Amino acid sequence: xxxxxxxxxxxxxxxxxxxxxxxxxxxxxxxxxxxxxxxxxxxxxxxxxxxxxxxxxxxxxxxxxxxxxxxxxxxxxxxxxxxxxxxxxxxxxxxxxxxxxxxxxxxxxxxxxxxxxxxxxxxxxxxxxxxxxxxxxxxxxxxxxxxxxxxxxxxxxxxxxxxxxxxxxxxxxxxxxxxxxxxxxxxxxxxxxxxxxx
Ligand SMILES: Nc1nc2c(ncn2[C@@H]2O[C@H](COP(=O)(O)OP(=O)(O)OP(=O)(O)O)[C@@H](O)[C@H]2O)c(=O)[nH]1
Ligand SMILES: [Zn+2]
Numbered sequence: 685x686x687x688x689x690x691x692x693x694x695x696x697x698x699x700x701x702x703x704x705x706x707x708x709x710x711x712x713x714x715x716x717x718x719x720x721x722x723x724x725x726x727x728x729x730x731x732x733x734x735x736x737x738x739x740x741x742x743x744x745x746x747x748x749x750x751x752x753x754x755x756x757x758x759x760x761x762x763x764x765x766x767x768x769x770x771x772x773x774x775x776x777x778x779x780x781x782x783x784x785x786x787x788x789x790x791x792x793x794x795x796x797x798x799x800x801x802x803x804x805x806x807x808x809x810x811x812x813x814x815x816x817x818x819x820x821x822x823x824x825x826x827x828x829x830x831x832x833x834x835x836x837x838x839x840x841x842x843x844x845x846x847x848x849x850x851x852x853x854x855x856x857x858x859x860x861x862x863x864x865x866x867x868x869x870x871x872x873x874x875x876x877x878x879x880x881x882x
Contacts, residue, residue, distance in 0.1 A: 741802025777836035829861030
């Protein structure tokens with residue numbers, strides 16, 4: 685089951701008030717030049733950054749096409765931006781999303797990127813983000829196999845804390861044939877890792 689979509693709506697005024705309080709808490713003066721519009725600006729930005737909270741990304745997979753293709757479809761190198769739920773700092777990188785259609789039931793290629801974006805625009809951990817994308821494809825498309833690999837850099841590990849810039853976190857979620865069939869899994873991984881032909 686994909687997780688239920690949270691029902692609470694984004695309260696931009698409350699977000700702006702919280703940012704103003706936060707600026708005071710860190711010892712800033714929110715009334716000084718340069719910061720006066722910041723609470724409202726940050727509140728607008730976070731509406732976008734967390735916009736996926738108020739959507740059901742799996743809905744993008746409702747429209748399907750019948751195409752006589754029952755082999756792997758992979759969209760690679762999909763950029764994503766999310767925020768870690770521990771520090772509310774960005775983590776970002778690339779998603780590689782593959783599925784094996786069942787009965788020729790395929791989705792539009794852009795919809796795979798929309799699903800990634802919908803789950804990324806929430807406070808997240810990379811593991812859950814990866815699983816949610818995979819589960820949505822299994823449940824909505826009835827795909828015979830699904831493979832999702834995310835490679836992300838976490839700002840909470842680079843600009844603070846352990847301070848390890850450049851470190852990449854790789855997560856994967858394999859479902860159905862992508863997990864159980866060695867040759868299928870190997871094909872997926874070789875396509876994900878293949879050098880670009882640009
Ligand atoms: N598993 C997982 N951990 C994450 C993710 N994003 C951030 N973290 C980690 O969340 C952990 C939170 O650890 P805490 O000890 O509670 O917080 P902290 O004192 O700020 O930890 P440090 O980052 O080590 O300074 C850190 O180890 C982060 O690296 C993620 O997507 N997945
Ligand atoms: Zn973090």
